[in-house]
Amino acid sequence: MSDTKEVLDLVQEEKTLVDVTPKLERFWVFYPHILKLNTLLVGAILAQIVSGFDGSMMNGLQSLVPWQQFFDHPTGGRLGTMSNGVTIGTLIAVPFASLMTDAIGRRFTIIVGCIIIVIGAILQGAAQNFSMFIGARILLGVGGCWASTAAGPLLAECAYPTQRPTVSAFLLASWPLGSFVAALVTWGPYRSDLKTSNWSWRIPSLLQGFFPLLQILLAFLGPESPRYLISKGREDEARAFFTKYHAAGDSEHPVVKFQMAEITAALELEKNDTLSLKNYLAWFKTKAMRHRLFICIVVPAFQQLSGNAIISYYLTLILNSIGITDSLTQLKINIGMTTVSLTADVISAIVVSAYRRRRLFLTGYTSMLLVYIVFTVLSAENQRKNFTDHSLASGVVAMIFVYQIAYHIAAPIAIAYIMEVCPYNQRATGSMLYQLSANVVGTFNNYVNPIAMAAINWRYYIVWICQLVFQISIVYFVFPETAGKDLEDIAEVFGEVGARRAIANSAGLTEKMEAIEHVESV
Known part of the structure; x- marks a missing residue:
């Protein structure tokens, strides 16, 4: 009972998890236990790299003559399907993603997903026709969905307490890393003797499986989520995790006891809740859960509906529309764009803990809105002058680069925010909903964008300006602030009981029962 008494005292003193976490007097790399933990978590952090690689690779492949010739110059719906x-x-994998994550664990779901990605990359690189290429890409989607769905919860539940927002934010930072690498590997063959060979597109396709191989190794060696372990009755393994990675081997440190108590209390609350949270219908039964459901759906949708999908997948169409048609120039712009994206995303992920969540969303979306207005005006004027004014074309390209910075102000916090608003038993489902929403909207983008761009050109950008205004309004009026709260106490922003209050109540009851038993024994 000494552990319970110690945790109760901390709760009554209004201490949070951050308060009891060992303070780092030096940079974290000088602490072996944190360095090892963060290194192993790279296996989960890289889960978005396949998506980033894919968007940039498809941009680059459209600039390669051998790829265009091999697939008979795909356009419109055919290009959208590719x-x-x-x-x-x-979308095929989504219904099973959260079930796998909760059944076999976050770590093994990542491993299974990455194995499928590697198989898909091999088949994509060896594609002999349109159907084989599409089939391989479907496998990439299945594996990527499972790995990404498990990665978010694993990072949020394993990260060192004071680093949780940053570590979670780095998950989306792996997207521009994949984009940058793909831009390089599609540009490289273009500058070599492979320029006229089918290997100019086969090599990038095969390399899409490189990082998943690294993920398999790191996930195999890495830890499982302690929250998952406790939910499966494996408390000793969870305590060993906290002792090793959060307390530097000190099993009696308050950070170990506090987290064990918080998680146990939170899981007990969810278990006792009449919602039966494992049931999907739980999302609709209370105002708080409906609020969470709305956030889980609109955050990833907003990530896809900010105008970024046009630039990510159809940069070639944009550049063609402003008179920049040289393939080498387009590839260089793609590399530059992905470099800016990667830099902006890494910086945003590093400083994310210093800013409130709502402020990041509002700043990012407002900045994108302003950039898109300028971007649209320049594109329209460039077309009006029949592409003769090269300064206007340069201005459009400049806005593309500025947009990348604006987009990545808000992007890194998206998954971290979803993981924060979801209770443990719905965290994997929340991550699955993120994948589902993002990819449903992505399907719309990939089919509609090339058709709309061909039909109305720059006027299509006005749609995204209106959308960004709508997104700013929703964030301002609907999104709650979660910064500064323990993962198990964020329920309070939705009007529910947090873990610390539950600890206080249950511990108080325990003390009363002990007092009664003592009196009776006397």
């Missing part, structure tokens, strides 16, 4: 292959695979 781009949508990964999305189709994701």
Whole structure:
């Protein structure tokens, strides 16, 4: 009972998990236990790299003559289907993603997903026709969906307490890393003797499986989520995790006891809740859960509906529309764009803990809105002058780069925010909903964008301006602030009982019962 008494005292003193977490007097890399933990978590952090690689690779492949010739110069719906292959695979896999994550664990779901990605990459690189290429891309989507769904909860539940927002934010930072690598590997063959060979597109396709191989190794060696372990009755393993990675081997440190108590209390609350949270219908039974459901759906949708999908997958069409048609120039712009994206995303992930969640969303969306207005005006004027004014074309390209910075102000916090608003028993489902929403909207983008771009050109950008205004309004009026709260106490922002209050109540009851038993024995 000494552990319970110690945790109760901390709760009554209004201490939070951050308060009891060992303070780092030096940079975290100088602490072996945190360095090892963060290194192993790279296996989960890289879960978005396949998606980022894919968007940039498809942009680059459209600039390669051998790829265009091999697939008979795809346009419109056919090009949309090729781009949508990964999305189709994701939609097929989504219904099973959260079930796998909760059944076999976050870590093994990542491993299974990455194995499927490697198989898909091999088949994509060896594709002999349109159907084989699409089939391989569907496998990439299936594996990527499972790995990404498990990665979010694993990072949120394993990260060192003071680093949780940053570590979770790095998950989406792996997207521009994949984009950057793909831009390089599609540009490289273009500058070599492979320029006229089918290997100019086969090599990038095969390399899409490289990082998943690294993920398999790191996930195999890495830890399982302690929250998952406790939910399965494996408390000793969870305590060993906290002792090893959060307390540097000190099993009696308050950070170990506090987290064990918080998680146990939170899981007990969810278990006793009449909602039966494992049931999907739980999302509709209370105002708080409906609020969470809305957030889980609109956050990833907003990530796809900010105008970024046009630039990510159809940069070639944009550049063609402003008179920049040289393939080498387009590839260089793609590399530059992905470099800016990667830099902006990494910086945003590093500083994310210093800013409130709502502020990041509002700043990012407002910045994107302003950029898109300028972007649209320049594109319209460039077309009006029949593409003769090169300064206008340069201005459009500049806005593409500025947009990347604006987009990545808000992007890294998206998955971290979803993981925060979801209770443990619905965290895997919340991650699945993120994948589902993002890919449904992605399907729309990949089919509609090339058709709309061909039909109305720059006027299509006005749609995204209106959408960004709508997104700013929703964030301002609907999104709650979660910064500064323990993962198990965020329920309070939805009007529910948090873990610390539950600890206080249950511990108080325990003390009363002990007092009664003592009196009776006397």
